[in-house]
Amino acid sequence: MSSARELLVCARMQANTSPRRAETVETVERARRVLLAEDDMVMRRMLVQALERDGFEVTAVEDGAKLLARIQEAWLDPDDARQFDLLITDAHMPKLSGIDVLRELRTVDPSTPVLVISAFSDHEMVDTVEDLDGVVLDKPFDLSDLRTAALYYARCP
Amino acid sequence: VRELQNCIERAVALCSYETISVEDLPDRVRNARALDTASDEMSDLPRMEEVERRYIERVITLVGGNKSSAARILGYDRTTLYRKLERYGL
Numbered sequence: 001m002s003s004a005r006e007l008l009v010c011a012r013m014q015a016n017t018s019p020r021r022a023e024t025v026e027t028v029e030r031a032r033r034v035l036l037a038e039d040d041m042v043m044r045r046m047l048v049q050a051l052e053r054d055g056f057e058v059t060a061v062e063d064g065a066k067l068l069a070r071i072q073e074a075w076l077d078p079d080d081a082r083q084f085d086l087l088i089t090d091a092h093m094p095k096l097s098g099i100d101v102l103r104e105l106r107t108v109d110p111s112t113p114v115l116v117i118s119a120f121s122d123h124e125m126v127d128t129v130e131d132l133d134g135v136v137l138d139k140p141f142d143l144s145d146l147r148t149a150a151l152y153y154a155r156c157p
Numbered sequence: 158v159r160e161l162q163n164c165i166e167r168a169v170a171l172c173s174y175e176t177i178s179v180e181d182l183p184d185r186v187r188n189a190r191a192l193d194t195a196s197d198e199m200s201d202l203p204r205m206e207e208v209e210r211r212y213i214e215r216v217i218t219l220v221g222g223n224k225s226s227a228a229r230i231l232g233y234d235r236t237t238l239y240r241k242l243e244r245y246g247l
Binding site: 105107 | 204212
């Protein structure tokens with residue numbers, strides 16, 4: 001998978017030019033659902049507000065164990081099975097890290113888009129996330145970058 | 158033991174000061190505790206494979222055992238579904 005920055009540029013171009021994208025937006029009947037995990041309360045609220053402004057239905061949790069538990073709940077809920085369109089997770093959190101959860105998720109789910117946000121990404125971490133078909137977004141990031149990435153990945157898994 | 162010996166020898170060779178610090182250790186060793194912690198936390202939750210097994214089982218029951226319908230609902234092709242059914246003993 002390409003870097004988040006490259007894809008953000010690509011997403012912006014497509015958002016402006018693709019008729020298929022406009023058609024997709026019109027035919028979507030339900031709000032796109034994002035599952036967000038971020039241990040910093042202020043950051044979590046800020047991200048939820050930004051995503052909700054873009055029309056996402058956001059479920060937010062504060063650590064990796066709750067993130068994995070919520071993913072499993074979605075799989076096992078008869079009305080709700082696997083219906084998250086996008087996962088956004090902090091890389092470093094108490095209990096399970098975002099990368100631990102991504103690794104576990106990929107044992108059965110190769111396709112749900114996962115965006116990993118991190119203030120301490122190094123090459124090894126980026127390689128690990130990309131090997132698991134995730135995308136790293138470095139902190140600090142512009143909120144508009146996150147929103148663009150969310151729109152891109154939630155609609156084009 | 159040999160792995161530990163190699164690790165310490167490498168740290169001695171590469172460290173900048175007289176004392177070996179955490180930064181001188183290879184990533185695999187530095188991350189070992191985090192991995193243990195992850196395993197502990199993970200043990201409180203079912204593994205995703207178990208969750209998938211339960212999910213497939215429920216869908217198969219809902220469609221009365223019809224594999225084509227189940228595959229469509231699950232989003233798998235039939236080959237993948239049969240592979241998973243075999244893997245999970247369903």
